[in-house]
Amino acid sequence: MITNSKVAYHDHDHARCENAAMIQARNVCRARGARLTPSREAVLQLIWQNHKPIGAYALIEKLTELNGKRVLPPTVYRAIDFLLSLGLIHRIASLNSFIGCPFPGSAHSDLFLVCRACGSAAECSAEGINSAISATAARAGFTAESQSVEILGLCPQCKLQATESTQ
Amino acid sequence: MITNSKVAYHDHDHARCENAAMIQARNVCRARGARLTPSREAVLQLIWQNHKPIGAYALIEKLTELNGKRVLPPTVYRAIDFLLSLGLIHRIASLNSFIGCPFPGSAHSDLFLVCRACGSAAECSAEGINSAISATAARAGFTAESQSVEILGLCPQCKLQATESTQ
DNA sequence: TCCATAAATGTTATGTTATAACATTTTGTA
DNA sequence: TACAAAATGTTATAACATAACATTTATGGA
Numbered sequence: 569m570i571t572n573s574k575v576a577y578h579d580h581d582h583a584r585c586e587n588a589a590m591i592q593a594r595n596v597c598r599a600r601g602a603r604l605t606p607s608r609e610a611v612l613q614l615i616w617q618n619h620k621p622i623g624a625y626a627l628i629e630k631l632t633e634l635n636g637k638r639v640l641p642p643t644v645y646r647a648i649d650f651l652l653s654l655g656l657i658h659r660i661a662s663l664n665s666f667i668g669c670p671f672p673g674s675a676h677s678d679l680f681l682v683c684r685a686c687g688s689a690a691e692c693s694a695e696g697i698n699s700a701i702s703a704t705a706a707r708a709g710f711t712a713e714s715q716s717v718e719i720l721g722l723c724p725q726c727k728l729q730a731t732e733s734t735q
Numbered sequence: 736m737i738t739n740s741k742v743a744y745h746d747h748d749h750a751r752c753e754n755a756a757m758i759q760a761r762n763v764c765r766a767r768g769a770r771l772t773p774s775r776e777a778v779l780q781l782i783w784q785n786h787k788p789i790g791a792y793a794l795i796e797k798l799t800e801l802n803g804k805r806v807l808p809p810t811v812y813r814a815i816d817f818l819l820s821l822g823l824i825h826r827i828a829s830l831n832s833f834i835g836c837p838f839p840g841s842a843h844s845d846l847f848l849v850c851r852a853c854g855s856a857a858e859c860s861a862e863g864i865n866s867a868i869s870a871t872a873a874r875a876g877f878t879a880e881s882q883s884v885e886i887l888g889l890c891p892q893c894k895l896q897a898t899e900s901t902q
Numbered sequence: 903t904c905c906a907t908a909a910a911t912g913t914t915a916t917g918t919t920a921t922a923a924c925a926t927t928t929t930g931t932a
Numbered sequence: 933t934a935c936a937a938a939a940t941g942t943t944a945t946a947a948c949a950t951a952a953c954a955t956t957t958a959t960g961g962a
Contacts, residue, residue, distance in 0.1 A: 603929085605939070624919065628863035640942070645920065650939095661829040662883045664919060664948095679868075681877045685835075688748035692871050700867040701886060702860050708740035710848045716829045716885045719757035719868060770958085772910070792947065812949065817910095831919095831948060863922070905962080912955065919948070926941065931933090 571680060572670040576619040589616045589668050593656050596673050600732035610634065611647035611667070615657055622689040624648060627681060631712035647709045660689065667691070679717040685726035699716035736774050740839040740848060740857035743786040744890035756783045756835050769821060777801065778814035779835070788832035791815060793873055797831070827856065829885045832853050846884040852893035859870040 574587065574644075593612055597604040614630050624644050627694055631639040648666060651657040655672045659665075661678055665679070667689055676693035683689070697717065705712040722730065742752065764771040768776055768896050771779075782789055791811050796807040814822055815833060818824040822839045827847055834847070843860035850852070850856070864884065872879040889897065 569871065569874060572876055573877065577876070603938080607940080613818070636921070642922095642942080646940075652870055653962070661885070675814065679873060681875055681879075683877075684753060684880070690875055690877070692875060694867070696867040696870040697871055700796065700861070700863040701884075704736065704846060704861040704864055705848060705886060705888065707736060708738055708857055708859060709744070709894075710850075710857070710886070711889040712848075712886045712893055713851070713886070713888040716883065718828070718866075718883045719776060720877045720882070721872065721880040722878040727876075727878055770909080776912080791949075805954085808949070809913085809951095810911070814909075903962100906960095907953085907960080908957100910955100910957070913953085915951085915953105917948105917950070919946100921946070922944085924944105926939100928937100928939070930935105930937085932936100 569694045569696075570674075571690055571692040571694075572619075573692065575723050575733070576685065576688050576690035577686070578682060581620065586613065587719075589670070591658075593654075596654055596656060600654060601672070603652070607631075607643060608647045608650050608704070609631070612651055612656060615651075615666055616668045619667070619689060621660045621663050621667040621689055623663075623665040627666075650659060650689055650721050654671045660718055661716050662720070668690055677715055679719065681718065681719050681721065681723070683723035683726055685722055685730070688723060690723075736861045736863075737838060737841075737843065738859040738861075739786075740855055740859065743857035744850065744892050746855070749785065752837070753780065753783045756823075756837070759839055760821075762822060763821055766840070767821060771818070773813045774798075774806050774810060775817050779818055779823060780813060782818075782833055785833045786834070787836040788827045788849070788856055790830075790832040792857060792860050793900055794833075796857075825858070826883055829881050829887070844882055848886050848888065849891070850886065850890035850893055852889055852897070853886050855890060857890075 589698050593604055610631060611627060611634060614627055628639050628641060629646050652659060655669055657666050660667060670691055677698050679694060679697055680691045681690045701712060760771055765866060777798060778794060781794055794811050795806050795808060805819050819826060822836055824833050825845060826836060837858055844865050846859045846864055848857045868882060869879060
């Protein structure tokens with residue numbers, strides 16, 4: 569299983585996550601002949617400000633603040649589309665929001681563990697789930713092409729706090 | 736595995752699906768002391784007109800047509816909320832739409848196989864996937880509470896047609 | 903039966919998310 | 933430099949969803 573759950577829900581040096589993400593993004597873009605323009609980079613950086621999925625309009629606000637000049641929806645949605653197409657971010661459909669991919673470039677099908685208390689989400693690429701999904705699809709005669717697997721619940725930190733507060 | 740994939744993607748006597756759904760709905764409502772009012776029943780029936788997830792605004796249009804009198808969003812959204820709360824329908828987050836549950840009442844966690852060609856969706860309750868999800872969540876220290884598992888791809892019928900047309 | 907209450911529905915308004923369409927600017931390349 | 937393609941700017945609107953309050957309808961108790 570590949571996952572960033574060890575960092576996503578816990579205190580950590582997040583600057584390292586951001587740096588790694590930006591470096592990987594540049595590598596992916598170079599490899600694919602795509603241009604990581606300043607506005608795309610700014611959107612990616614904002615998405616990577618933490619491990620919580622963020623909505624397009626929140627990005628618009630933050631970007632407006634950052635630029636000191638009004639940013640309009642198409643600007644952000646274009647950046648989002650670009651980043652999605654390269655697999656640098658993912659869309660969390662159940663939240664209408666977006667999160668950085670911690671392991672872009674490597675083929676993987678995704679599962680997200682979204683904490684309903686703190687809002688943080690970890691991504692997991694688990695062979696067990698992918699094979700279970702394939703098997704289920706196959707039994708239905710269905711050919712799977714893409715998936716959206718989003719689990720809502722409590723992360724270890726928030727669960728701990730919930731337990732403590734009820735003692 | 737419990738699934739309606741045998742009917743959802745194939746020609747079948749759909750009136751039986753509709754009838755079964757309405758009967759089950761009445762049973763669930765009786766058991767839960769909930770009222771299946773005419774407008775709620777109308778929305779459920781429209782959702783069950785086929786096996787394709789339908790959006791709230793499409794329901795508003797159809798209901799307006801049916802009633803001969805303008806139906807407004809809250810009317811439909813209230814019916815949707817009611818039906819969701821009883822598990823009579825499900826929300827497909829990746830499509831912003833709703834689909835009837837073929838086996839309401841019985842506890843199950845769901846997976847949807849949505850055909851990108853014909854739009855039909857089947858629901859599966861597969862133990863293998865649920866246990867794989869639990870195992871993955873557990874490894875991340877995460878407590879799963881609810882899930883949204885949506886697979887996009889080609890149903891058997893549409894795959895067949897795709898194969899034929901490329902010969 | 904009538905009343906009090908709760909449940910459901912009607913109505914107005916607005917919030918939130920996303921994209922279409924066309925103009926302009928920037929960038930890479932011949 | 934000049935051309936074409938890519939990216940961005942701009943205006944407008946489409947699509948999805950809910951808040952807040954008024955009114956009506958159903959239901960059980962007096």
